[in-house]
Amino acid sequence: MAQINPSILSADFARLAEEAKAVEGADWLHVDVMDNHFVPNLTLGVPIVEALSKATDTPLDCHLMIEDADRWAPQYVEAGAGSVTFHVEAAAAPVRLAREIRAKGARASMALKPATPIEPYEDLLPELDMLLIMTVEPGFGGQSFLDIMLPKIRRTRELISKHGLELWLQVDGGVSATTIERCAEAGADVFVAGSAVYGAGDPAAAVRGLRAQADAATARASWACDH
Numbered sequence: 158m159a160q161i162n163p164s165i166l167s168a169d170f171a172r173l174a175e176e177a178k179a180v181e182g183a184d185w186l187h188v189d190v191m192d193n194h195f196v197p198n199l200t201l202g203v204p205i206v207e208a209l210s211k212a213t214d215t216p217l218d219c220h221l222m223i224e225d226a227d228r229w230a231p232q233y234v235e236a237g238a239g240s241v242t243f244h245v246e247a248a249a250a251p252v253r254l255a256r257e258i259r260a261k262g263a264r265a266s267m268a269l270k271p272a273t274p275i276e277p278y279e280d281l282l283p284e285l286d287m288l289l290i291m292t293v294e295p296g297f298g299g300q301s302f303l304d305i306m307l308p309k310i311r312r313t314r315e316l317i318s319k320h321g322l323e324l325w326l327q328v329d330g331g332v333s334a335t336t337i338e339r340c341a342e343a344g345a346d347v348f349v350a351g352s353a354v355y356g357a358g359d360p361a362a363a364v365r366g367l368r369a370q371a372d373a374a375t376a377r378a379s380w381a382c383d384h
């Protein structure tokens with residue numbers, strides 16, 4: 158079944174605990190950590206992740222858009238994240254870092270900006286629990302989905318199948334009722350949605366609607382048949 162991870166970047170930061178509860182029923186809560194260096198925006202850090210992990214039963218999927226990921230990522234596991242995503246562009250030693258995240262008890266995930274190809278990282282895939290393909294330039298919610306990322310999603314799904322991996326394939330940026338089916342058909346199975354969830358009148362219903370659309374699209378997709 159498709160997983161839907163609401164991004165709290167689109168939530169009301171003054172009411173984070175309530176906003177987390179508003180999407181209970183989602184698979185994970187996506188937490189965007191930005192340092193104003195790796196991306197031109199600044200959000201939150203370890204203390205808020207620690208507080209959020211106590212405020213909700215939904216596991217936290219922390220997406221680190223920060224420099225010096227090797228130093229900081231393990232601290233997010235200690236703060237209570239169940240999954241930690243670092244950007245390959247910001248990690249000096251991605252294999253060592255993925256192993257450290259797993260050894261500390263979280264799922265290890267690596268993200269690629271739109272201009273970063275997947276092919277140089279094929280041999281790293283067995284070290285990961287999830288691969289995140291950014292479908293916008295990281296930094297802000299509410300941007301338009303980049304259709305030109307669909308071939309990268311397809312190629313990544315082929316690599317996952319070729320190696321027989323259980324790796325989850327996440328997409329993030331501009332995912333909505335109008336784009337989620339294309340992502341699912343291309344091979345994504347984990348969907349981050351910010352404005353499409355928190356901009357809806359009923360965020361929990363928006364999660365259910367997106368999941369139903371993604372499941373229907375996956376059922377039609379050829380990649381899912383040999384899964």
Ligand SMILES: O=C(CO)[C@@H](O)[C@H](O)COP(=O)(O)O
Pocket residue numbers: 164166167187189220293294295296297298299300329330331332349350351352353
């Ligand atoms: O990481 C990011 C942006 O850098 C995302 O998680 C956005 O927060 C998604 O927001 P929408 O595009 O779904 O509004």
